[in-house]
Amino acid sequence: MNTAPHRAGHVAVIGRPNVGKSTLVNALVGAKVSIVSPRPQTTRHRLLGIATFPEGQLLLVDTPGIHREQKRAMNRLMNRAARGALEGVDAALLVVRAGQWDDEDTLAYDALRDAGLPVVLVVNQVDRITDKTKLLPYLAKVSEGREFAGVHPISALKRSGLEALVKTVLTHVPEQPALYGEDEITDKSQRFLAGELVREQLMRQLGEELPYATTVEIERFVEDGNLLRIGAVIWVERDGQKLIVIGKGGERLREIGMKSRLQMERLFGSKVFLETWVRVREGWSDDEAALRAFGYND
Numbered sequence: 675m676n677t678a679p680h681r682a683g684h685v686a687v688i689g690r691p692n693v694g695k696s697t698l699v700n701a702l703v704g705a706k707v708s709i710v711s712p713r714p715q716t717t718r719h720r721l722l723g724i725a726t727f728p729e730g731q732l733l734l735v736d737t738p739g740i741h742r743e744q745k746r747a748m749n750r751l752m753n754r755a756a757r758g759a760l761e762g763v764d765a766a767l768l769v770v771r772a773g774q775w776d777d778e779d780t781l782a783y784d785a786l787r788d789a790g791l792p793v794v795l796v797v798n799q800v801d802r803i804t805d806k807t808k809l810l811p812y813l814a815k816v817s818e819g820r821e822f823a824g825v826h827p828i829s830a831l832k833r834s835g836l837e838a839l840v841k842t843v844l845t846h847v848p849e850q851p852a853l854y855g856e857d858e859i860t861d862k863s864q865r866f867l868a869g870e871l872v873r874e875q876l877m878r879q880l881g882e883e884l885p886y887a888t889t890v891e892i893e894r895f896v897e898d899g900n901l902l903r904i905g906a907v908i909w910v911e912r913d914g915q916k917l918i919v920i921g922k923g924g925e926r927l928r929e930i931g932m933k934s935r936l937q938m939e940r941l942f943g944s945k946v947f948l949e950t951w952v953r954v955r956e957g958w959s960d961d962e963a964a965l966r967a968f969g970y971n972d
């Protein structure tokens with residue numbers, strides 16, 4: 675019988691872009707609440723992933739990575755969101771890619787310790803390490819001179835090592851009842867998530883720099899019986915970009931729409947009728963007012 679007291683608390687998920695923070699949050703929540711792509715800077719907003727277990731509830735604060743690049747307003751806002759993530763949290767997960775550790779990880783560790791937080795080191799992507807004998811010396815090296823509340827090699831993608839990680843993290847959050855209902859998975863609205871799922875397809879399907887010049891606005895979100903009618907506007911910065919997003923004969927936009935719709939249907943558990951448009955707004959990603967209008971307002 676389980677007699678341990680119930681625990682619940684906020685946990686910041688911190689680490690460099692592309693180490694797998696959002697993949698980890700989704701794996702723990704058990705649903706895709708945070709979008710994932712092979713590109714850095716996929717996550718633009720702070721988002722709460724709610725992971726409910728019999729022993730407790732973890733409110734995972736997924737963050738955009740911490741970026742040195744401060745030039746564009748977008749990056750400034752993303753950094754603000756990452757730092758703001760530390761307010762009111764009980765513990766932090768510092769996520770790194772197995773085999774890697776650099777100055778930015780050291781900076782992040784120091785900041786978390788200075789904030790007085792227990793820091794659990796999550797060594798992700800161990801499935802990519804073919805020579806497992808290299809793992810132990812690596813773990814010893816990164817732990818040296820640092821006080822981690824736990825060190826967990828995991829694969830967020832293959833969902834391995836997660837049970838032990840959850841057990842460790844739960845010991846560092848307060849004894850208290852669940853803070854959200856057990857069927858809740860995020861603090862964001864379905865409308866927001868719909869926009870993110872379209873953006874995920876843009877990140878995945880557009881080449882090179884273009885994804886960073888796009889954003890998505892959900893213009894319509896209506897429940898119509900058991901159908902969701904969703905209208906999404908994809909904003910780009912120039913006419914040429916519009917042509918690329920639409921593609922030859924509209925092929926790319928159709929593919930983006932189809933994949934986004936399937937993801938929405940899976941996440942919302944209902945049929946979705948999705949319409950998409952591409953519109954041009956010059957320089958939106960360097961314009962703080964436009965960013966706020968698009969919901970980047972931490």
Ligand SMILES: Nc1nc2c(ncn2[C@@H]2O[C@H](COP(=O)(O)OP(=O)(O)O)[C@@H](O)[C@H]2O)c(=O)[nH]1
Nearest residue numbers: 692693694695696697710711712799829830831
């Ligand atoms: N092989 C492998 N890839 C992973 C793992 N976790 C994440 N990835 C991939 O790494 C990329 C970045 O993941 P994401 O979660 O968006 O990283 P974030 O920027 O830290 O949020 C995606 O292509 C993921 O599929 C893992 O455990 N193993």
Ligand SMILES: [Mg+2]
Nearest residue numbers: 695696716717
């Ligand atoms: Mg992310």
